[in-house]
Amino acid sequence: MTSPLSPAYPPKPSAGDRIAVISPSSGLPGLFPLPYELGLERLRKEYGLEPVEYPATRTMGSTPRERADDIHAAFADPGIKAVIASIGGDDQITVLPYLDRELIRAHPKPFFGMSDNTNLLAFLRTCGIVGFHGGSVMCELGRPGAMHPLTTESLRAALFTSGPYELRPAERWRDIDRDWADPATFDAEPETRPGSGWTWVNPDRVVEGRSWGGCLEILGWLLMADREVAHDLSEYDGGVLLLETSEGMPSATEVFATLRNMGERGLLGRFPALLMGRPKTWSFERPNTTEEAARYAADQREAVLRAMRMYAPDTTIVFDVDFGHTDPQLVIPYGGTVRVDGPARRITVTY
Incomplete structure (x- = not known):
């Protein structure tokens, strides 16, 4: 490459x-x-x-x-x-x-x-x-x-x-879908639920750098195929890592394993800030109850924290940013500038 x-x-x-x-x-x-x-x-x-x-x-x-x-x-x-x-x-x-x-x-x-x-x-x-x-x-x-x-x-x-452009936490969000083949689906707004804001870990610094990442499962495939990943990992030094999971809803075990392997490759420690997208907790194949969805999200968060504690314990992490497979979706510049201001609890992107 x-x-x-x-x-x-x-x-x-x-x-x-x-x-x-x-x-x-x-x-x-x-x-x-x-x-x-x-x-x-x-x-x-x-x-x-x-x-x-x-x-x-x-x-x-x-x-x-x-x-x-x-x-x-x-x-x-x-x-x-x-x-x-x-x-x-x-x-x-x-x-x-x-x-x-x-x-x-x-x-x-x-x-x-x-x-x-x-x-x-x-x-x-x-x-x-x-x-x-x-x-x-x-x-x-x-x-x-x-x-x-x-x-x-x-x-x-x-x-x-x-x-x-300053990002804002969603006051209401959703991850429950309706049938795209049914015209009645498009007659009304989908049901949403109250947002809970972002959760910050290690918010003791301001990080401004170029972003890299994306859907965690796809990143895993790219890393396995050794495609579109810098061979000189210093390319990512000082950057902001973007991660989110898909409607495939990988288990906490899978999330941890992928992050662990990224850590073993020397990737996680390169990024002083991580934005973790709000996980999708419902699918047609896995129509979780509210309690099951909350447990899935909590398990994923703990998997991320466990991996980061092992490989990048000082990284500033922001959980539940709305840029993944949930609704709404904030647009993030990929390779562009992202500023994560921990003390002020603000995220600003440059479009």
């Missing part, structure tokens, strides 16, 4: 510009058109952008090369000013070998995505391009009823503005 370049922010789009909508992972827009079409409509009406689809965007079972071709076409087209993923998936790592690093490096654009799109975000970082963790079409833009105000505001700032 080539050595990472210091990431730079690509030019931002303006209202009226064209934005590529691609499916670098799963072609779920073809199976669930309702949230997808709603997301496209909001891109047009609420953000003033014109979405442009590519051949694999609605295609289930597209090949890695076909998805790579869409990525290349989106980045190379001078009329496209930003790129956004329709949704995540579970095999984007197979697309990475087909990507033309020099083509993408020569045409830097803002890319928005999360979950399996951790692959592409990490790839862009090594190309010297700041990406944006968050903002997929189906999940965030296609939210039933209306987009969450925090998501709306954060995505708008990340799309169109440059400079500092």
